[in-house]
Amino acid sequence: QVQLVESGGGLVQPGGSLRLSCAASGFTLDDYAFGWFRQAPGKEREGVSCISASDGSTYYADSVKGRFTISRDNAKNTLYLQMNSLKPEDTAVYYCAASASWSCLVDDMDCWGKGTLVTVSS
Numbered sequence: 001q002v003q004l005v006e007s008g009g010g011l012v013q014p015g016g017s018l019r020l021s022c023a024a025s026g027f028t029l030d031d032y033a034f035g036w037f038r039q040a041p042g043k044e045r046e047g048v049s050c051i052s053a054s055d056g057s058t059y060y061a062d063s064v065k066g067r068f069t070i071s072r073d074n075a076k077n078t079l080y081l082q083m084n085s086l087k088p089e090d091t092a093v094y095y096c097a098a099s100a101s102w103s104c105l106v107d108d109m110d111c112w113g114k115g116t117l118v119t120v121s122s
Contacts, residue, residue: 005022006116010118014120020096035049039115048094049064049081051072068081092117097113
């Protein structure tokens, strides 16, 4: 059974940090690109950061460049998102997703986790 399970969300003050994890099971990570997406209340889901299956190429949305870092550990079947210098506008439900193709578009993802809530507030 293909499954993605996110963890690590929570409440953090502006300027703080969080590390999200996504545990994958039921498929071989080496064959898939992975990404982090987020959806704030009343807004569409958007791509935050993605990492390719082959050479580790990465993509970051302009809004998170220099603050967020995506990484993957294929041996542990886990994807990470290190989030630093968090801002209130980063508040959203964060989703992990997998794609058989190299893409960071919502419609191209083949498998989704259920999400973890990140709240940035003082």
